[in-house]
Amino acid sequence: MSCTYSKSILGLVLSGMLATTGCVGITAGPNLGPLGIPIPVSPYFQDQEELDFHIHERYERVPIIGPITAGGPAIALDPPSDDEVMQAMEKARPVRGGIPLLFERQRDNVQIVKEKIADYVDPPRFIPLIGMASLHHAHYKCTVYFTERTINGWPVPYTLEDKEAVEVLYIDHNHFHMCGNPDTGASSIY
Numbered sequence: 001m002s003c004t005y006s007k008s009i010l011g012l013v014l015s016g017m018l019a020t021t022g023c024v025g026i027t028a029g030p031n032l033g034p035l036g037i038p039i040p041v042s043p044y045f046q047d048q049e050e051l052d053f054h055i056h057e058r059y060e061r062v063p064i065i066g067p068i069t070a071g072g073p074a075i076a077l078d079p080p081s082d083d084e085v086m087q088a089m090e091k092a093r094p095v096r097g098g099i100p101l102l103f104e105r106q107r108d109n110v111q112i113v114k115e116k117i118a119d120y121v122d123p124p125r126f127i128p129l130i131g132m133a134s135l136h137h138a139h140y141k142c143t144v145y146f147t148e149r150t151i152n153g154w155p156v157p158y159t160l161e162d163k164e165a166v167e168v169l170y171i172d173h174n175h176f177h178m179c180g181n182p183d184t185g186a187s188s189i190y
Contacts, residue, residue, distance in 0.1 A: 059084050064130060064176045074121050076138030079114050080171045085142045086110075088169050104151040107165075111145045117170075124179040132179040142169045 068074050080088075090096065098104040118139040127133045148165040152158055 055087055059087065062174055062176060064133070064178065065136075067178050067180065068121070068134070074119075074136065076116075076119050076136060076173060077175060079116065080140055080142060080173065082112055084171065085112050085114070085144065085169060088142075088171060089144055089167055092169065093167065101153045103153065106149045106151070108147045108149065109145075113143045113145070115141050115143075117141050121177065127176065130176060130178070133176040134179055136175050136177055138173040140171045140173065142171055143167075144169065 063077075065077075095105045095107060116138065118137065120137055122135040122137070124132050124134045144167045146165050146167075148162045150160040150162075152160075
């Protein structure tokens, strides 16, 4: 009996030791075990996440503006910025991600021409989470003139240079105008 009793005590002590690895009693909170070891992440992936957040924060949201005043002009917000045009062009024809000394693409002498194609306001309708609102559309045609250099380093090194490269992008700027006398809750008195 003493042998089985000591074996069960030894088994409990060993299972307790195996279950509590690491700094026992020093740290508070859950212990992740082997998943707590940091894993290095390539700077490329971190840069890509930051770029995706930058684009989402600046260009993928639709602003809600106050109502259009009676008799006032229904003119759209600012035209697309140069950064927005270059981000859209990067999605269409990427330059990033080349392999140095094997394949690279560069753009130089960039000139951007922006022209408004259309600017109109839809009739008011009910939009969930906003209320009564009108959608204001603004369509822009952006023509980008640049010099493109393509460098190929393997198997036979050569460089191609297109001095008259042109890319045409269409960018839509949409935003909402609240209708009527909107209650924003900022000046309400209880």
